[in-house]
Each structure stands twice: as structure tokens, then as C-alpha cells.
Amino acid sequence: MDEIQKANDYIANAKNSVNGKYRLKYHVMPPVGWMNDPNGLVWFNGKYHLYYQFNPYDTHTGKMCWGHVVSDDLISYTACGVALMHEGEHDRVFSGGSIETDGGITAYYTLHIENGEENSEEVYKATSCDGTEFKNSIKVFDNENLPENLSRTDFRDPCPVKIGDTYYVFIGGKDVALNRGVIIVLAGKTTDKLEYKFHLGPYYELGDMGECPSYFKVDGKDVIIASGCHVHDRGNDFKNTNSSVFIVGDLDFDKGEMKVDFIKEIDKGDTFYAPQFIRGIDKPVMIGWFEMWDKPYPTKDMGHGWVGAFTLPRELEYRDGDIFQKPVESLNAYLYEPDTGEVPKCADISFKFFGQGSLIIEGSNGKVVIGNDGGIYLDTRFTNNSFGSIRRTNGSYCRCTVRALLDVSGVEVFVDGGREAISSRIYIDGDYRVRTSGGVSGLKIKGIGGKQ
Numbered sequence: 001m002d003e004i005q006k007a008n009d010y011i012a013n014a015k016n017s018v019n020g021k022y023r024l025k026y027h028v029m030p031p032v033g034w035m036n037d038p039n040g041l042v043w044f045n046g047k048y049h050l051y052y053q054f055n056p057y058d059t060h061t062g063k064m065c066w067g068h069v070v071s072d073d074l075i076s077y078t079a080c081g082v083a084l085m086h087e088g089e090h091d092r093v094f095s096g097g098s099i100e101t102d103g104g105i106t107a108y109y110t111l112h113i114e115n116g117e118e119n120s121e122e123v124y125k126a127t128s129c130d131g132t133e134f135k136n137s138i139k140v141f142d143n144e145n146l147p148e149n150l151s152r153t154d155f156r157d158p159c160p161v162k163i164g165d166t167y168y169v170f171i172g173g174k175d176v177a178l179n180r181g182v183i184i185v186l187a188g189k190t191t192d193k194l195e196y197k198f199h200l201g202p203y204y205e206l207g208d209m210g211e212c213p214s215y216f217k218v219d220g221k222d223v224i225i226a227s228g229c230h231v232h233d234r235g236n237d238f239k240n241t242n243s244s245v246f247i248v249g250d251l252d253f254d255k256g257e258m259k260v261d262f263i264k265e266i267d268k269g270d271t272f273y274a275p276q277f278i279r280g281i282d283k284p285v286m287i288g289w290f291e292m293w294d295k296p297y298p299t300k301d302m303g304h305g306w307v308g309a310f311t312l313p314r315e316l317e318y319r320d321g322d323i324f325q326k327p328v329e330s331l332n333a334y335l336y337e338p339d340t341g342e343v344p345k346c347a348d349i350s351f352k353f354f355g356q357g358s359l360i361i362e363g364s365n366g367k368v369v370i371g372n373d374g375g376i377y378l379d380t381r382f383t384n385n386s387f388g389s390i391r392r393t394n395g396s397y398c399r400c401t402v403r404a405l406l407d408v409s410g411v412e413v414f415v416d417g418g419r420e421a422i423s424s425r426i427y428i429d430g431d432y433r434v435r436t437s438g439g440v441s442g443l444k445i446k447g448i449g450g451k452q
Contacts, residue, residue: 004133007065008081011056019304022409022427025346026075026334026448027290028052028310030067034059035308036274037157037212038287039066040098040107042131043280048074049105049131050287051083052310053095059300059307064092066109068132073330074285074313084126084134086111094121095212097159099167099191099279104129106191108140108158108169121156123171125191141186141194149177150184150199157212158186159276163253169194170224172210181206181228183213183247185256198256200224205238205245205263207231212244212274215251216284219318222251222258225266225275225286236394237265241294244275246323264323268391269378269413269423270295272311284316285328290410290423298385298427299409311423312405312412324418327405335446343432344447347406354399357438361406364430368411370404372397372439376415378422385427393420406432407448 015031023029033056040051047070054067065085069077084093084107096109104127111124123141126134143152151174158169166187173184180202186194201210206228213226224247231238244267249260266275267288275288290309291297297307313328331348338344343361351359358371369379374396380388393415400416413422436443 003085003087004082007056007085011081014056014305018306019299019302022299022304023306024309024407024410026331027312027407027410028069028077030054030056030306030308031079032056032305033307034061035067036061036289036291037095038274038276038289038310039095039109040105041276041278041287042098042100042105043278044100044105044131047072048278049098050077050310051098051107054082056082059297059305064094064112066093066107066134070131073333074328075330075334080132083128083132084109086137088113095157095274097214097276097279099160099162101127101191105131106160107134108160110156110158111139112156120153123155123158123169123186123194138192140188140192145196146184147196147199149175150182151176154209155184159212159214161215161279165189167191167194168197168215168253170213170215172213172226173199174209175202178202179208181208181210183210183224183226200258203247203263205231205243207242211242212276214276214286216277216316218284218316218323221248221261221318223248223284223316223318223323225277227274236268236392239389239391240270240292242273242292244273244288248318248323266325267421267423268393269421270380270389270391271425272423278313285313286316287311287313290425296385296387298387298425309410322419325421326414326418327403327412331448334448334450336449338445338447342447343434343445344449345406345408345432346448347432348446348448349404349406349434349444350402351436351443352399352401352441353397353439354441355439357436357440359402359404359434359436359440359443362433362435363428366426366428368426368428370402370413376400376402376420376422378411378413378424380411380424380426383426383428388424388426391422391424393422395420405448
């Protein structure tokens with residue numbers, strides 16, 4: 001029996017033992033085990049194919065592979081098991097991206113080999129005719145061809161884009177001389193063999209290692225979303241172990257240079273990482289990991305048998321010299337009017353601040369506060385697992401709109417039309433109640449449920 005079949009058989013048997021108490025309803029989750037980075041997000045043959053880094057056998061990292069779901073609209077999903085796994089005892093399939101080629105999908109990924117102290121990371125590709133299972137894995141780049149100052153062992157998360165007749169693959173890397181994160185760009189006329197072209201950075205905002213870069217043209221601007229390890233906090237930025245940013249400007253692929261207009265943290269919350277754009281569609285839509293490294297994972301600690309989720313897909317827009325993000329438009333088809341006084345566990349809550357005030361979401365054993373004390377903040381310290389935080393916007397807002405999306409054990413807050421976002425996981429029992437104080441007006445609560 002091959003490794004993929006073995007894993008899928010295990011999932012089929014184990015998924016029924018997962019505790020569903022805090023399972024999300026309209027976000028991607030693993031059927032069992034551990035998940036982290038979004039991988040290989042692509043529109044293909046009339047479906048969204050979304051992959052993710054996955055260990056089905058336990059609620060921590062381990063024998064990593066790619067899990068797979070498909071969707072018509074990025075709100076409802078069908079789990080499809082394991083799509084990509086290596087046979088080797090020490091082989092781990094780490095993150096990467098996908099692109100449609102020749103009527104199928106080509107996935108670029110990191111082959112991470114753990115063998116004592118001699119870990120290595122190399123870029124591989126595999127192909128699939130239908131997206132269900134990837135085969136024919138081959139190595140497509142020799143790490144020795146990197147410039148001497150770039151790490152040959154910390155070299156991961158290849159994400160492709162085709163521009164004209166050239167495939168460009170963005171990869172996270174490290175300048176070993178400076179111990180700083182960079183973005184490496186490989187290129188090729190075919191998918192089988194890539195060459196080093198250039199690298200961008202180092203950037204302070206990528207810490208000591210760049211991860212998970214993904215590129216898209218957004219309203220005429222070149223935008224790279226990328227993550228950085230161990231970014232030192234700076235004012236109100238970079239409060240997590242790792243962080244994710246928009247790098248916005250003008251990228252010249254021929255010269256290998258980027259004129260950067262600004263770099264901005266994507267989400268101020270404590271559970272957002274490793275975002276990636278969806279390939280194969282015209283509009284820029286990104287999805288991140290709805291968790292973070294080096295923090296408690298309550299569903300693991302409680303023995304529920306699963307950890308991790310995707311954020312809601314977010315559409316991006318560049319205007320007024322800034323990047324805005326909003327929930328994917330297809331969510332609107334799932335909204336309904338709840339019964340009077342009801343606050344569903346899955347809810348779309350919108351309101352306006354016209355001064356200092358707060359909106360409080362309460363259950364039987366905890367609460368979440370969205371407040372304005374000059375800046376907008378999300379306070380998740382009072383949940384039943386007591387691991388939360390207070391996270392704030394960078395901007396000061398007297399008057400602004402707020403939209404908060406609840407999904408059982410998650411909250412995503414969009415401020416000022418999506419100029420800033422704050423996300424977190426919450427674990428509150430019982431029926432929800434909402435109350436407001438101070439400068440809050442225009443409260444509207446809609447449920448999120450079956451497609452209407």
C-alpha cells in the first residue's frame with residue numbers, strides 16, 4: 001500500500017473520533033490531525049482546489065504532506081484526502097504553490113528532509129491531471145546555483161506565476177551573511193528546469209528568514225505577500241513570533257529590482273500567517289493560516305483531535321495609496337436574518353464607531369471585546385482558555401466602520417472598509433449575546449448558514 005492510500009485510510013477511520021465542539025462551519029479545517037500553511041491554491045476545471053500542509057496522524061507537525069479540499073465558491077468545501085506525499089522515512093512535503101499547465105496542475109513544493117542534524121530543503125515539482133493526486137515528482141533546481149550569500153538549506157515555499165512565456169517561482173530564503181530574510185526568484189521557460197534570476201531584500205519585515213512569498217498584480221501595483229520569522233516588534237507591529245506583510249510597489253522582472261512604495265503588516269491579530277494568492281482567477285484573493293506558531297492550541301490541549309484552519313478568503317484592492325482587504329464576495333449568498341435577539345455562532349456583525357466605545361460578544365464563560373479608545377482593538381483575553389491578547393490597529397479612528405465575522409471558534413475583524421484587519425481564535429461556550437457601550441451605532445447582525 002502506498003503512503004497516500006495509507007494516509008487516506010487512516011483519515012477515513014479517525015475522522016469520526018474528532019470532537020466537533022469548536023469545529024468551524026465555513027472555514028477550511030483538517031478532517032483530523034494538524035494543518036498549517038495554505039498550499040497550491042488554484043482554480044482548475046471549474047473548481048477551487050485548495051491544498052494545505054498536513055499531518056493526519058497527530059495534532060502537531062510530523063510526517064507532513066498536502067491535504068486537499070475543493071470548492072465552488074470558497075465558502076462550502078468538500079474534503080478530498082491527501083494529494084501529495086513522499087515515501088521516504090525522513091521526507092517531509094513542505095509548502096509550495098500550484099499553477100495550471102497543459103490541461104493539468106503543476107505543483108511546486110519544498111522537499112524537506114530531516115535526517116539528524118543534516119536537514120535540507122529543495123524545490124520539487126509534481127503534476128496531476130485532475131488535482132486529486134500528484135505524481136512524477138522531480139527536482140527542478142540545484143541549490144548550489146544560488147549566490148554564496150543565500151542559504152542553501154533554508155530555502156522553501158516555492159510559489160509560481162506565469163508572466164508572458166516565462167514561469168517565475170518566488171521562494172522564501174535567508175541572507176546568511178546578514179541573517180536576514182529575503183525573497184528569491186527563479187525562472188524558466190518550462191516547468192521542469194528553473195534558474196536563479198534575482199532576489200529581493202533583505203527587508204526588516206522578513207526577520208531572519210523569508211517564508212511563503214506569493215505574487216499578484218493588484219490594480220496596477222505589484223504586490224507580494226510574504227511572511228517573516230522572528231521579526232522584532234516595532235511599535236504596534238509584529239507582536240507574534242512570525243508575521244506576514246504586503247510588499248507593494250513596482251517590480252521589474254527584467255532588471256530584478258523592486259521599487260517598494262510601502263511594506264505593511266497584513267493582519268494585526270495573533271492568528272494569521274503564511275497567506276497565498278489563488279492562481280487561475282483574475283482578481284487577487286488570498287487565504288492565510290488561521291493560527292500562529294509558538295502559542296497554545298486549545299483543540300490539541302483538550303484532546304479534540306484536530307488543529308488549524310484557513311482564514312476566510314479575502315479580496316484585495318489597491319486604492320488611495322493603500323491595500324484594502326474584504327471577505328470574499330461569495331459569502332453574501334450565505335447570509336440570513338436571524339430570529340429577533342439571536343446571535344448565531346456563525347455571524348456577520350457590522351456597526352460604526354462615532355467615538356470611543358465597545359461592542360462585547362459574550363457567552364457563558366467568556367467574552368470578546370471590539371473597542372475604540374482612539375485606535376480600534378480586539379481583546380480576546382477573556383475566553384475560556386485564557387490565552388488571548390489585546391491587538392490594535394495602527395491607525396487612529398474616531399469614526400469608522402467595523403465588520404466582524406464569527407465562526408464558532410474564530411473571529412476576523414475588518415476595520416475602515418478593510419484598511420486594517422485583526423483576527424483571532426476564540427473558545428466561548430453557550431449562546432452568544434451582544435451588547436454595546438459608548439460611541440457605537442448602526443448595529444446589524446446576520447447569520448451565516450446554508451446558501452439561500
